Amino acid sequence: MRTAVALAVRDGIESLTMRKLADELGAGAMSLYYYVPNKEELLDGMVDVVFSEIELPPTGVDWRTAMRRRAVSTREVLNRHRWAVGLMESRRSPGPASFRVHNAVLGCLREGGFSVEMTIQAYSVLDAYIYGFALQEKSVPFDSAEEGAAVAQEQVRQFTEEAQAQQSAALAEEFPYLAEVVAGHVAEVGYDFATAFEYGLDLILDALEARRVG
Amino acid sequence: MRTAVALAVRDGIESLTMRKLADELGAGAMSLYYYVPNKEELLDGMVDVVFSEIELPPTGVDWRTAMRRRAVSTREVLNRHRWAVGLMESRRSPGPASFRVHNAVLGCLREGGFSVEMTIQAYSVLDAYIYGFALQEKSVPFDSAEEGAAVAQEQVRQFTEEAQAQQSAALAEEFPYLAEVVAGHVAEVGYDFATAFEYGLDLILDALEARRVG
DNA sequence: GACAGTAGTCGTACGCTGTACGAGACCGCA
DNA sequence: TGCGGTCTCGTACAGCGTACGACTACTGTC
8 A cells, every 4th residue: 555655656646557566566466456356445545545644633722723734734745645636535435544534624623613514614615725726736847936937937938839820819918817927927926835825725714713603 | 529528428537438439429449540649638628628618707797796607607517527627727738718717717806906916816716616626526426415415324324334344433433523414414404515615605705805905 | 634642531459457267375274 | 184264476358548551532733
């Protein structure tokens, strides 16, 4: 299981095959099937490994900081295991680590003074945001803000090139707002995912706090 | 392209193969490669078809209702094309429909009085939420609230069965909060995705409005 | 009428995938 | 000595994306 996760991190999930995993373990491909009925369940297990790395919301602090910690931790883990985004939420049969996280989060909210209905809502909003953010982050091919600026410039250049090739209007004319943001801002000052994530997170946490009672 | 989307809707994306698509079109498999260099670009094209179904934020109304309309429309489209969730945000080269949507959304926010920085933030939060919500929704195997209640009950039953089988503590003891929510609430009153989505959406829109200036 | 070029189709084949099947190896216990 | 687990794995098969090259049908030019 751990070896499978390591391989997914190294080479990406799409190139993780039963044969490669077996090779890595110094075994024949079919030997794996003694421990796992099929590849789907292998993925289930890998996802649960990822869940087990998520820091549970700490007890003894107010719900807001506890949820913040857990959210930030989840983003970090999802970032470390980009292959897992998309598999996490869509897996059929959740494992024990998944149950543990879900239970702890719900408990944190309930103890924090949320009603059952509000707990469900808060949980839904937060997780949607966290996983959605990870989803965006996964696809973008840079890690630091400076790198981001470079990539943005490249992408703009590439697009304008295409646009000129097919005689259509230039990027800036057809999509002025996109140009403003991508060429004007991101290419200038860059984009920092961690900061952006926490800004949105705090925005949501504030809104939840305001709705906590009543 | 349209046929490919139709097939994905009907049979799921994972069983869409070049041969099946060709059959459906009454052609040989290799004929497809005259129009598309490889399957990746086929998927790119399909994703752009999905983008083209998203309603652009209407002009002439305030930014909040415009963004709300577009968000609800996006959820609907993503729900109609569950196969596309996970592909949408992670595609490398975006198509024209994608550019159009992005530009319109950014424009709506800029015209609505957001600074460039705030526009980027608002865009990030909203899209993360929308796609994250769709991601959750995709995996859950029911459509109506009543059906949801039934599924929840079944899942609880299945889990307690497992728990008993391995002599461990019962669900309610080990994961009390989870039990409260799943067995207690969802199994009773059900869960309506559309309502939950709009609740979270309004929560975020309110928070954005509060931060629009300043 | 003859020919070259282009657009479009597709049969065959190759390397890869997940995995069904069944043969074996090793073990403690009778 | 033999039996029944636990565990390993060689072989084989269907299905995947797609490289290659042969084929037809059409269009424009001399």
